[in-house]
Amino acid sequence: MAKDQHGSPLAPPSRTVRRTLVVGLTVLALGAVPWASSSATSSATSAPAAKPAPGAGVINDWSETAVAVVQTDAKRPGAEQALWYGFMGAAVYNAVVGIEGRYAEYKWHVRGPRHASSEAAAAAAAHRVLLTYFPGSQARVDAAYTASLAKIPDGKAEDEGVAFGERAAARIVQLRENDGRGAPITFDKPPAPGVWRPTPPANAPMVDPWLAKVRPMLLDSPDQFRPGPxxxxxxxxxxxxxxxxxxxxxxxxxSRTDAQTDTARFFSDVLPVQFQAALRGYTQRHGLDIVEAARLSAATWTATADAQITAWTTKLTYGQWRPITAIRLTDTDGNA
Known part of the structure; x- marks a missing residue:
C-alpha cells in the first residue's frame, strides 16, 4: 500500500485538505497579491523599448540549490519547506523586479540601479537568505554563488546587482523576524475517539505544530481562511x-486501479521538492525570462506557504485523527 512521508497509509485528501489547497491555489491563480500586479505607469506605452531581460537560468539554478539545502542538508520536514522557499522567492523577486521593473515589489518600495545586473541581484538575494537561515550549508551555498557570478561579466553592473540583491534579502529577513517560527507549541489534546495521535511506524509527535501560529506571508492571520470543523x-x-x-x-x-496506485506513490514524495522541479520544468519549456520566472516562483511559494499555515492551524485547532488511526480504532468511534 502506498504511504505518505510519515509512513502512514495514503488516503484521498479530506475536505479540509482540499479546501485548504483551494485557498492557496486561488491566491495564486487570481493574482490576489498586491505586489504581483503590474506596476506599469501611464507613460510606459510611450517609453522606448527596454532591453530584453536575461533568461531564467539563475532562478532555476537557485531552485536546485534551495532544495539541496533545505531537503538534503537540513532535512527539514516537507510541511515547513514552502515557508523557506517563500522567503527566498520573495527576496529574489524583489531583487529582480527592483531592477527590471514590470511589477510591484513584495512589501518593499525600493528600486535598484537601472543598469545593474538582475542576475547578480537574484544570486546575491538567494545566497544571503539561504546563508542566514541555514549557515550549516555555507560551503554548498557559497559554491553555488561563485558559480552564478562566474556566468556574469565582472564590472559595475555585477557589483551593483550584488549590492541590491543583498538589500532585497535583508528586507525579507527583517520582515520575518519574530514571526513565530519554532515556537514551543505542542499538540496537547488527550487521546479520544476522533482525536489525532502519533501514528505508525514512527509514532512521532505532530510535525511542526508551530506552523499553526506562524505569521503568514500574504494572509492577515493564520486562521483567516480556516475551514469549519x-x-x-x-x-x-x-x-x-x-x-x-x-x-x-x-x-x-x-478497488484501486493501477493508475491510482501509481498516482498515490507519486504524490507520496515530498511535495515542495516536486513543486520546485515542476516550476523549473515549466520555466524551461515556456522560455520564461528572469522577471517572469522570479514572479512565478515567488507567487507559488508565498501562496503555498500560507496554504500550509492554514492547513496546520486547522490541524491544531480541530485535531482530527488520521485515517490509519480511525480505521484501526473503528470500534471506538460510536459509528455502527
Missing part, C-alpha cells in the same frame, strides 16, 4: 469518507 464521527459524511478511504487504501483487495 470536520464532520461528526456518526454523520453520513464521515461514514462515506471513512468507507472510501478504507476501501481505496487497503493493502490487498482494494
Amino acid at each position: 470536520p464532520p461528526k464521527l456518526t454523520s453520513k459524511t464521515y461514514t462515506k469518507d471513512f468507507n472510501e478511504v478504507k476501501t481505496m487504501g487497503a493493502r490487498t483487495g482494494s
Whole structure:
C-alpha cells in the first residue's frame, strides 16, 4: 500500500485538505497579491523599448540549490519547506523586479540601479537568505554563488546587482523576524475517539505544530481562511469518507486501479521538492525570462506557504485523527 512521508497509509485528501489547497491555489491563480500586479505607469506605452531581460537560468539554478539545502542538508520536514522557499522567492523577486521593473515589489518600495545586473541581484538575494537561515550549508551555498557570478561579466553592473540583491534579502529577513517560527507549541489534546495521535511506524509527535501560529506571508492571520470543523464521527459524511478511504487504501483487495496506485506513490514524495522541479520544468519549456520566472516562483511559494499555515492551524485547532488511526480504532468511534 502506498504511504505518505510519515509512513502512514495514503488516503484521498479530506475536505479540509482540499479546501485548504483551494485557498492557496486561488491566491495564486487570481493574482490576489498586491505586489504581483503590474506596476506599469501611464507613460510606459510611450517609453522606448527596454532591453530584453536575461533568461531564467539563475532562478532555476537557485531552485536546485534551495532544495539541496533545505531537503538534503537540513532535512527539514516537507510541511515547513514552502515557508523557506517563500522567503527566498520573495527576496529574489524583489531583487529582480527592483531592477527590471514590470511589477510591484513584495512589501518593499525600493528600486535598484537601472543598469545593474538582475542576475547578480537574484544570486546575491538567494545566497544571503539561504546563508542566514541555514549557515550549516555555507560551503554548498557559497559554491553555488561563485558559480552564478562566474556566468556574469565582472564590472559595475555585477557589483551593483550584488549590492541590491543583498538589500532585497535583508528586507525579507527583517520582515520575518519574530514571526513565530519554532515556537514551543505542542499538540496537547488527550487521546479520544476522533482525536489525532502519533501514528505508525514512527509514532512521532505532530510535525511542526508551530506552523499553526506562524505569521503568514500574504494572509492577515493564520486562521483567516480556516475551514469549519470536520464532520461528526456518526454523520453520513464521515461514514462515506471513512468507507472510501478504507476501501481505496487497503493493502490487498482494494478497488484501486493501477493508475491510482501509481498516482498515490507519486504524490507520496515530498511535495515542495516536486513543486520546485515542476516550476523549473515549466520555466524551461515556456522560455520564461528572469522577471517572469522570479514572479512565478515567488507567487507559488508565498501562496503555498500560507496554504500550509492554514492547513496546520486547522490541524491544531480541530485535531482530527488520521485515517490509519480511525480505521484501526473503528470500534471506538460510536459509528455502527
